[in-house]
Amino acid sequence: MSQQRCALIPATLIPGDGVGPEIVDATLFVLEALRAPFEWDHQTAGLAGVRDHGDPLPPPALESIRRTQLALKGPLETPSGGGFRSSNVRLREEFELFANVRPARTIVLGGRYDDVDLVVVRENLEGLYIGHEHYVAIDDDPHAVAMATGINTRHGCRRVLEYAFDYAVANGRKKVTIVHKANILKALTGLFLETGSELHERKYKGQVELETLIVDACAMKLVLNPWQFDVVVTTNLFGDVLSDLVAGLVGGLGMAPGANLGKKAAIFEAVHGTAPDIAGQGRANPVALMLAAAMMLEHVGLPDLALRLRLAINDTLNVDKVRTRDLGGRASTAEFARAVSLRV
Structure with missing residues (x-):
């Protein structure tokens, strides 16, 4: 395990908007317990990018992904109708995903x-x-x-x-x-x-x-x-x-991971939206992003860690019966993450 710690893999981390920071924190907590060897470069995009840089897809985030060729991201807000163009679509175009x-x-x-x-x-x-x-x-x-x-x-x-x-x-x-x-x-x-x-x-x-x-x-x-x-x-x-x-x-969608893949980069995400109605309440289901992290582990050649993560999620849900509200349970986002971390 110490060897995995030494062979750090650079990766870009974009928490996103709405419930994004909560599910990202939960996923990072579990990946730390798993001792996944990612070296995170934290960046902002979406509404957070507009707030910090005046751009929903700021140059520092793009430069980070160009360097790492690997990213984990939370959901990014895209206005319906007017407003700025989807950051998700722009990311796919920029890196030919x-x-x-x-x-x-x-x-x-x-x-x-x-x-x-x-x-x-x-x-x-x-x-x-x-x-x-x-x-x-x-x-x-x-x-x-x-x-x-x-x-x-x-x-x-x-x-x-x-x-x-x-x-x-x-x-x-x-x-x-x-x-x-x-x-x-x-x-x-x-x-x-x-x-x-x-x-x-x-x-x-x-x-x-x-x-x-x-x-x-x-x-x-x-x-x-x-x-x-x-x-x-x-x-x-x-x-x-x-x-x-x-x-x-x-x-x-709380159970649906996604990967955007191309020759220039690979970006892994929870495919659900920002869910602003429950943001900050600790109610978001982080399973989709955790499963996306498992796909990311497979992508970088760590299938054993990916399997451990998936089994931990399975056992937390079906053996321990720890579930978030959308799955009929009462656990908060952080409580679910702690339960998974004990299983990895």
């Missing part, structure tokens, strides 16, 4: 769905999320028409599809489901479907099964029978929606 990986696994048993274990891989940089939008004025209404342009490239489709297939093979997954809307958006998502089908035929046939589904049918099938899915890969907007749906199968 083309794959958003969202595993969903049942931890708390006895809910509507037991034994769910699937992964959503979402393309992270293209589609409608490129943000090419404008209004067209008619008469005295400057917002009479709203228009958005979605763009998918062959290169962008191929790299996220290759990631999904490689992930499935490396992790012993049996099937990859490509989700699309090529019956209507024949070019925009048809390119994704075409690229994935060709890639499977050329490179992965015989290694992993391929399934293709229209997005609305996929949503229905996920609710009716989520056990038929293994790895789901899809375009940006569909992935955003389906990954939240999948989180609902395993207890909600």
Whole structure:
């Protein structure tokens, strides 16, 4: 363990907004108990970045991630409608984080769905999320028409599809489901479907099964029978929606970790929002960020520590029955963290 202490791994830490600092503190407490060898560079972004630097994604935070190529972050506030552009989207663009990986696994048993274990891989940089939008004025209404342009490239489709297939093979997954809307958006998502089908035929046939589904049918099938899915890969907007749906199968966004991966950096996060209505009250569930930290440990080549962390979370929830309010318990954020720390 002392060797791990010496081989420190530089990493950027962004507490975020709302409940972010609380779940980050809880996660750091557990990682310290685990003796995870991260050397944290604390930075601010989101509303905290505006407060400290006048920028929701300040240059010091970007420079830190460029240096470490590794980050753990809490949720960042993004205004709806007006205000500044999403810091999450800007981070993905800045570091070309083309794959958003969202595993969903049942931890708390006895809910509507037991034994769910699937992964959503979402393309992270293209589609409608490129943000090419404008209004067209008619008469005295400057917002009479709203228009958005979605763009998918062959290169962008191929790299996220290759990631999904490689992930499935490396992790012993049996099937990859490509989700699309090529019956209507024949070019925009048809390119994704075409690229994935060709890639499977050329490179992965015989290694992993391929399934293709229209997005609305996929949503229905996920609710009716989520056990038929293994790895789901899809375009940006569909992935955003389906990954939240999948989180609902395993207890909600408080149980949903995420990784944003690319060649320039890897950023791990809790995918839920800032929850300002409960911020500062010690009610936030830190499991999503703790599970994201486990993904981060795997990413840096420490799978044993990742497994210990996941087992500690499992035992805290199911053996000790220590749970936050969203899971039917009474534990505060800090109390849950202390219980997990005793298990690692």
